Each structure stands twice: as structure tokens, then as C-alpha cells.
Amino acid sequence: MAACPNGRDCSDFYGWEKAAWFKIEETAFVSVPVTDWSPSGVAWATQKMYDNGMKWTFTIPKCLANGPYLIRHETMAVQDSDELGKAQFYPNCAQVYVSGGTGKLKPKLVKLPGDIQPTDPGVLFERPPLPFAYTPP
Known part of the structure; x- marks a missing residue:
């Protein structure tokens, strides 16, 4: 923010x-049901976003000062993260008033x-x- x-x-x-x-806030992994594609019962957090209709829910801390803010939500695609410069960042912003x-x-x-x-x-x-x-x- x-x-x-x-x-x-x-x-x-x-x-x-x-x-x-x-x-x-930050989230990397989430618990999911054990399946063939997730035998460990763990998935990247984007799975939670997909399962929630491309929505992400979080709580804005009460310890912030009142006023207008930008919230920057960023998803990072890591499928090519083992190559320098290949991680992909997808930021989005929204204005809120606390x-x-x-x-x-x-x-x-x-x-x-x-x-x-x-x-x-x-x-x-x-x-x-x-x-x-x-x-x-």
C-alpha cells in the first residue's frame, strides 16, 4: 500500500x-486437497485466487492512519524463475480510503x-x- x-x-x-x-500481506503457498496434480496438498497461492473466481481477500490493518491509499496487488508468475529476468510480474492498483x-x-x-x-x-x-x-x- x-x-x-x-x-x-x-x-x-x-x-x-x-x-x-x-x-x-504476502502469500506463497496454500493448502489444497491432495490430488494427482498436488500430491503434497500444497499449491502456489494463485490456486486460491483461481478457485475464488480470480478474487483475493485480505484485511487492511487497523493500525494505519486514516486517509486515501493505493493498494498494489501483484501476482508473480514463476514458471521460468530459474532463468534471469524470466519471472513475470503482474501488478494492479486500486484506490481505497482508510x-x-x-x-x-x-x-x-x-x-x-x-x-x-x-x-x-x-x-x-x-x-x-x-x-x-x-x-x-
């Missing part, structure tokens, strides 16, 4: 000018694009059969 600087809306906020983004927040969170801000590099663990990696130790970028 990123707080919109004018305090009203995100109409004049581009998001790439400085470190403004912070992470509120109310009832406490303002206690002072998150570490990062610049996007720029915080994630093609050589980062979780972007460039070998994909053994699931499950395996994995940390999202």
Missing part, C-alpha cells in the same frame, strides 16, 4: 517518485519499481517439487 500525499485522493500520486510503498485507523503503524517504505531486483531470492530460484522453503520477494 501507499498513502496518497494530498490527503484527499490519489489523482496526483504516481507512486514511483520516491519510497512510498509498504507490504501488508477510516477508523489508529495511525500507530510507521511502516518501512520502499520504492516501486526498484525494491525488487531480478537476482533477488524468490525471483531467481530453482523450483523443486512443492512444498519447499520459499520467501517471497
Whole structure:
């Protein structure tokens, strides 16, 4: 997420000018029924999104300050993640207004694009059969 600087809306906020983004959630693997395609009962989190009609549900932390924000949801395709520069990123943004927040969170801000590099663990990696130790970028 990123707080919109004018305090009203995100109409004049581009998001790439400085470190403004912070992470509120990440998911790599989900539990699924054991099947031929998932004998371990584990799948990439995109399976949950597919099963939910291409929707993803999460909770916005109550510790955020009130105001307008951009939410950036990103899906990363990892089928070619063992080749440098082949991981594929699919970001989408939506504007929300947070109310009832406490303002206690002072998150570490990062610049996007720029915080994630093609050589980062979780972007460039070998994909053994699931499950395996994995940390999202």
C-alpha cells in the first residue's frame, strides 16, 4: 500500500517518485486437497485466487492512519524463475480510503519499481517439487 500525499485522493500520486510503498500481506503457498496434480496438498497461492473466481481477500490493518491509499496487488508468475529476468510480474492498483485507523503503524517504505531486483531470492530460484522453503520477494 501507499498513502496518497494530498490527503484527499490519489489523482496526483504516481507512486514511483520516491519510497512510498509498504507490504501488508504476502502469500506463497496454500493448502489444497491432495490430488494427482498436488500430491503434497500444497499449491502456489494463485490456486486460491483461481478457485475464488480470480478474487483475493485480505484485511487492511487497523493500525494505519486514516486517509486515501493505493493498494498494489501483484501476482508473480514463476514458471521460468530459474532463468534471469524470466519471472513475470503482474501488478494492479486500486484506490481505497482508510477510516477508523489508529495511525500507530510507521511502516518501512520502499520504492516501486526498484525494491525488487531480478537476482533477488524468490525471483531467481530453482523450483523443486512443492512444498519447499520459499520467501517471497
